[in-house]
Amino acid sequence: MHTPLIRTARLADQAALGELDRAVWSPLHAVQPAPQPPYDPFFDSNHRPDHYLVAEGEQGAVDGYLRLARPTPLACNAHVRQIQGLAVAESARGRGVGRALLRASFDEARRQGATRITLRVLGHNAPARALYEAEGFALEGVLPGEFLLEGAYVDDVLMGRAL
Template identity: 70%
Template sequence: MSAPRFSSLRPAAPGDGPALGELDRATWSTLHAVQPRPQPPYEPFFDDRHRPEDILVAEAEAEAEAGGVEVRIAGYLRLARPTPLACNAHVRQIQGLAVAGWARRHGVARALLHAAYAEARRQGAGRLTLRVLGHNSAARALYEAEGFAVEGVLPGEFFLGGRYVDDVLMGRSLTS
């Protein structure tokens, strides 16, 4: 398969739920997931806490299995308020980022991050935070390259794959 050609970034639509759920299951790994591997019957991707308006979707043109080219969901980013508190309304949090295997290393994650900065600013946020597992060095390197700094570490917070893993709290300003 040739390299995907980035097509667009857009807000999720309710009809994206099945494809986003499939992407979420396909990218599941103890490198970034603290929940057990999803098993059938699968929960819907969207629910009261995970709404389409909180999801940014990246699309890319890729070779179709039957030949030709099709536009497919290449990744998503969930951007939400970390709490419902008014005193914390200036903060948005990345609560999920996934890129399809066929679309990795083509700038999809970085494009989603840049779209998240713009959307968070549009919503009035001045700060963006996230949590990443300590052993996910590729994600940590991307976030650091994008201006996120480690603001805290919860040592051994999770037991995954037979070992204790740190929960790393990162953040960055959206005003500078």
């Protein structure tokens, strides 16, 4: 299995990341409605390229991304980074792209001075939860029925790990 190149996003990735985001949208992991045209830009003042790690596949294709950001602007939790999005192209699934992005996020969070990393995942997203557990995340809390998605209440699961 070929390990993907993981790098920080560039402004030039905006179109490819937007396309990937729309292609992988699913109620399995999204709480926002499916994107509809006209599409908003992928990057904005709160979602800057330096918040994203990109998995670059063959011929420079964007195979996935992970958004890593501070959960709040508070100084008292500046030691925490939060994964606020992880997407892998359908064509790249099963090749270790998600795992490589997670592991790169641990290194990047440490580089930024973090000692802890957290995330939120929907309770019914068993594949993502299994990947996070395999990479050392522990269940830290559950908000039961936090979201109503397609007529069903879905738990918001909080996970975290030390770096």
